[in-house]
Amino acid sequence: MDGSVGVRKGAWSKEEDALLEKCIVKFGEGNWHLVPERAGLNRCRKSCRLRWLNYLSPNIKRGEFGQDEIDLIVRLHKLLGNRWSLIAGRLPGRTANDVKNYWNTHQKKKKEKNEKAVDQSGRESEETSESRSIKPIKPKPRALSVNWPTGTSSNSPGNQNPVKERETRAVLLGRAFGEDGSSGPVRPPSTSYTLDDLFQLETNEDGILVEGNFGTSDLLFDEDPWMN
DNA sequence: AAGTGCTTCAACCGCCATACT
DNA sequence: CAGTATGGCGGTTGAAGCACT
Numbered sequence: 001m002d003g004s005v006g007v008r009k010g011a012w013s014k015e016e017d018a019l020l021e022k023c024i025v026k027f028g029e030g031n032w033h034l035v036p037e038r039a040g041l042n043r044c045r046k047s048c049r050l051r052w053l054n055y056l057s058p059n060i061k062r063g064e065f066g067q068d069e070i071d072l073i074v075r076l077h078k079l080l081g082n083r084w085s086l087i088a089g090r091l092p093g094r095t096a097n098d099v100k101n102y103w104n105t106h107q108k109k110k111k112e113k114n115e116k117a118v119d120q121s122g123r124e125s126e127e128t129s130e131s132r133s134i135k136p137i138k139p140k141p142r143a144l145s146v147n148w149p150t151g152t153s154s155n156s157p158g159n160q161n162p163v164k165e166r167e168t169r170a171v172l173l174g175r176a177f178g179e180d181g182s183s184g185p186v187r188p189p190s191t192s193y194t195l196d197d198l199f200q201l202e203t204n205e206d207g208i209l210v211e212g213n214f215g216t217s218d219l220l221f222d223e224d225p226w227m228n
Numbered sequence: 229a230a231g232t233g234c235t236t237c238a239a240c241c242g243c244c245a246t247a248c249t
Numbered sequence: 250c251a252g253t254a255t256g257g258c259g260g261t262t263g264a265a266g267c268a269c270t
Binding site for chain 3: 082084100
């Protein structure tokens with residue numbers, strides 16, 4: 001794979017950051033397999049990419065998540081499941097890692113609260129809304145084939161294969177969000193999408209977003225989303 | 229002030245999809 | 250068509266910092 005024998009691991013030093021940044025500024029993003037050599041770094045390509053995307057990239061927004069961002073994460077997670085990259089794509093300046101870390105932190109607290117609730121009131125929490133009805137869309141939208149937009153119907157194995165079928169849906173989802181599949185790998189768009197966009201999307205693209213019965217009411221919370 | 233436990237988040241790992249040869 | 254290279258993702262881990270006793 002990486003063929004990386006004896007590459008450096010662990011936290012990045014300021015010198016390494018500077019080298020990587022210099023390299024990206026000079027050559028641009030992409031060609032990650034060339035980056036370690038170009039930058040003069042004893043790091044594997046994955047490490048370089050991750051460091052740039054999660055930390056060094058100038059687009060990254062730091063600091064705490066705002067309430068609107070939290071709401072959006074909660075709703076999108078309900079819709080998409082653990083599709084952190086897609087969720088992060090709706091949050092300008094936030095990375096998938098940020099969102100994932102944030103979610104895991106709060107999920108932990110949430111779980112603990114649920115367990116306490118079980119201790120106190122029996123099995124009430126088994127009936128929590130999430131476990132009851134919503135099946136998040138699980139498949140991973142990946143880069144799209146150049147033939148994808150035209151060659152999907154008759155020869156697509158997705159029609160018989162449920163997994164493929166769901167993948168197709170997920171790809172559609174990515175496209176519907178504005179990810180242009182015709183030009184290579186799926187990338188987060190530069191603009192954000194509002195919940196209104198999501199709702200509209202659901203109306204227009206009936207059957208694409210939805211797995212099971214899913215309505216706009218499923219995205220609404222009457223109470224603190226982290227509770228219960 | 230020191231020790232301990234908890235939380236956060238950067239980074240690694242393994243896997244998968246696509247592109248390329 | 251098969252094999253290989255590359256990019257990208259989600260899950261997990263561990264170090265550092267913080268809070269509490």
